Amino acid sequence: MQEFITVNNLCHDYAGFDGSTVLALDNISLKIAPGEFVAVIGTNGSGKSTLAKHLNALLVPTSGDCMVAGMNTKEDENLWKIRQKVGMVFQNPDNQIVATLVEEDVAFGPENLGLPPSEIRRRVDEALRFVGMEQYRQHGPHLLSGGQKQRVAIAGVLAMRPECLVLDEPTAMLDPLGRDEVLSTVCRLNRAEKITVVYITHFMEEAIAADRVVVMNSGKIMLTGTPAEIFSDVELLKSLGLDVPVAADVAYRLRKAGVSIPKNIITEQELAVALCR
Amino acid sequence: MSIELKNISYIYMKNTPFEHMALQNISLTINPGEFVGIIGHTGSGKSTLVQHLNGLLKPGSGEVFVDEVDLNARGNASKLAKRKVGMVFQYPEHQLFEETIAADIAFGPRSLGCEESEIKQRVCDAMEFVGLDYDTFAERSPFQLSGGQMRRVAIAGVIALKPEYLVLDEPSAGLDPRGREEIFSQIMHLYNKTGIAVIMVSHNMEEVARMATRLIVMNQGQISLDGNPREIFKNGSVSLQAAGVDVPRITALMRYLKGQGLKVDDTVITAEEGVKSILSALGGQGTC
Numbered sequence: 264m265q266e267f268i269t270v271n272n273l274c275h276d277y278a279g280f281d282g283s284t285v286l287a288l289d290n291i292s293l294k295i296a297p298g299e300f301v302a303v304i305g306t307n308g309s310g311k312s313t314l315a316k317h318l319n320a321l322l323v324p325t326s327g328d329c330m331v332a333g334m335n336t337k338e339d340e341n342l343w344k345i346r347q348k349v350g351m352v353f354q355n356p357d358n359q360i361v362a363t364l365v366e367e368d369v370a371f372g373p374e375n376l377g378l379p380p381s382e383i384r385r386r387v388d389e390a391l392r393f394v395g396m397e398q399y400r401q402h403g404p405h406l407l408s409g410g411q412k413q414r415v416a417i418a419g420v421l422a423m424r425p426e427c428l429v430l431d432e433p434t435a436m437l438d439p440l441g442r443d444e445v446l447s448t449v450c451r452l453n454r455a456e457k458i459t460v461v462y463i464t465h466f467m468e469e470a471i472a473a474d475r476v477v478v479m480n481s482g483k484i485m486l487t488g489t490p491a492e493i494f495s496d497v498e499l500l501k502s503l504g505l506d507v508p509v510a511a512d513v514a515y516r517l518r519k520a521g522v523s524i525p526k527n528i529i530t531e532q533e534l535a536v537a538l539c540r
Numbered sequence: 541m542s543i544e545l546k547n548i549s550y551i552y553m554k555n556t557p558f559e560h561m562a563l564q565n566i567s568l569t570i571n572p573g574e575f576v577g578i579i580g581h582t583g584s585g586k587s588t589l590v591q592h593l594n595g596l597l598k599p600g601s602g603e604v605f606v607d608e609v610d611l612n613a614r615g616n617a618s619k620l621a622k623r624k625v626g627m628v629f630q631y632p633e634h635q636l637f638e639e640t641i642a643a644d645i646a647f648g649p650r651s652l653g654c655e656e657s658e659i660k661q662r663v664c665d666a667m668e669f670v671g672l673d674y675d676t677f678a679e680r681s682p683f684q685l686s687g688g689q690m691r692r693v694a695i696a697g698v699i700a701l702k703p704e705y706l707v708l709d710e711p712s713a714g715l716d717p718r719g720r721e722e723i724f725s726q727i728m729h730l731y732n733k734t735g736i737a738v739i740m741v742s743h744n745m746e747e748v749a750r751m752a753t754r755l756i757v758m759n760q761g762q763i764s765l766d767g768n769p770r771e772i773f774k775n776g777s778v779s780l781q782a783a784g785v786d787v788p789r790i791t792a793l794m795r796y797l798k799g800q801g802l803k804v805d806d807t808v809i810t811a812e813e814g815v816k817s818i819l820s821a822l823g824g825q826g827t828c
Contacts, residue, residue, distance in 0.1 A: 306716040307687045408582045435714040438582045439786045504718030509789040516815040535800040
């Protein structure tokens with residue numbers, strides 16, 4: 264199958280505080296298939312957000328290439344087509360909301376595409392339905408909870424009909440309830456609407472939901488694999504300054520204490536099955 | 541010597557259609573040496589509550605006393621009392637503004653009118669407390685640091701004020717696991733070394749469970765639970781659920797295992813305790 268995103272030997276550098284060159288991304292190669300759900304984890308400063316910004320041409324590579332649906336992000340004429348295919352959602356919902364009513368905020372993108380009002384109406388209704396916020400269309404965004412605001416921000420991106428959503432720590436500022444709302448919305452969009460998802464997070468419990476996990480460390484991709492493959496290597500993740508899901512942590516500690524349980528346990532259910540078989 | 545809230549109520553946007561009761565008749569005493577964790581879902585009134593502790597918000601009704609001084613009375617006494625309460629906001633690194641790290645941390649003590657030698661000493665001490673080497677970092681720009689380091693500079697700026705009560709509003713939000721661990725261990729170190737009262741708002745149940753000596757659960761502007769964290773996570777699950785907050789993930793895991801028939805203790809709040817309990821439930825046989 265044709266890959267949706269292909270990153271080839273991508274490097275990105277910028278000038279550091281003492282004038283030296285800092286390599287934020289160091290020879291990254293990555294392929295993302297249409298409809299795939301990829302989680303990206305790594306410590307602060309590992310290059311996750313820099314990579315995310317390459318996926319819709321907010322940044323272009325210093326060397327190497329980033330291809331989105333066959334288009335190179337380096338070529339200016341592709342810029343708007345790429346940004347319509349790949350939508351971004353950032354950490355702080357308050358920085359992404361521009362209008363005083365929820366539905367006006369969601370309409371901002373399609374309005375700028377110059378679409379007819381009936382089409383805008385259709386897209387706004389559809390986008391709000393996808394994120395489960397249709398009953399809040401006439402509300403002021405500032406009166407919503409963090410999770411609700413973030414879902415409005417996602418709806419604003421969906422109204423552009425993107426094929427791929429890139430979410431950069433969308434739950435970092437939310438409480439546990441808000442985190443669940445956002446993650447389950449993203450999972451539903453991925454499964455039901457077949458939208459490709461790139462999801463950056465510091466919460467390992469969220470990364471479990473992905474098809475594939477990419478681990479970044481000082482500008483490089485350290486590992487990629489299924490959540491079960493990645494999170495069973497507890498020692499490596501901890502040495503990188505990362506966490507593992509609690510079930511994986513407990514399974515690891517039990518194995519070290521001499522209990523014989525399989526290596527790839529990452530969920531409560533799997534741990535219960537292993538312990539009670 | 542304590543912070544005392546007496547029948548505090550606070551209403552946002554009073555006399556408008558958006559009027560919202562953020563705090564309802566809260567009474568609370570926080571004593572020196574306590575480590576108070578405050579949890580509750582978004583909009584439960586946590587941040588509104590802590591902003592009353594140093595007079596940033598004036599209660600609609602009720603009184604706030606710091607060491608027996610009424611914070612909202614006129615005069616110099618209340619001004620001095622407010623200074624005893626140091627406040628670290630959410631995302632405090634957004635408030636950094638100086639050209640160098642040392643100058644940023646020195647801003648607070650200088651505003652207090654400290655002598656230059658005293659300021660330098662306080663900056664050194666505060667940087668040491670948050671684990672930033674003075675010689676390496678003092679003259680650097682705070683804006684060239686990583687997120688976790690910037691947050692430590694911001695916390696150092698508050699520590700340099702030598703507060704007797706330290707209030708932290710979600711100190712770990714947005715940090716990676718290592719950054720979270722660093723911030724929490726430095727707060728613990730400060731708490732153990734100086735014996736000041738720490739009041740911490742957090743969504744991170746694991747950390748609250750591990751660090752706090754007392755836990756306050758907020759729900760709809762009221763205190764729904766107040767007590768020992770272990771007791772609350774053990775017995776308060778109905779109220780916790782009503783308040784929209786989780787138990788620590790390890791506690792949830794243990795409950796699930798118990799529900800599946802494994803005879804484990806579902807009141808544990810750390811992974812170490814959890815593993816110990818599972819091992820003893822297995823009786824050394826590997827499986828049940």
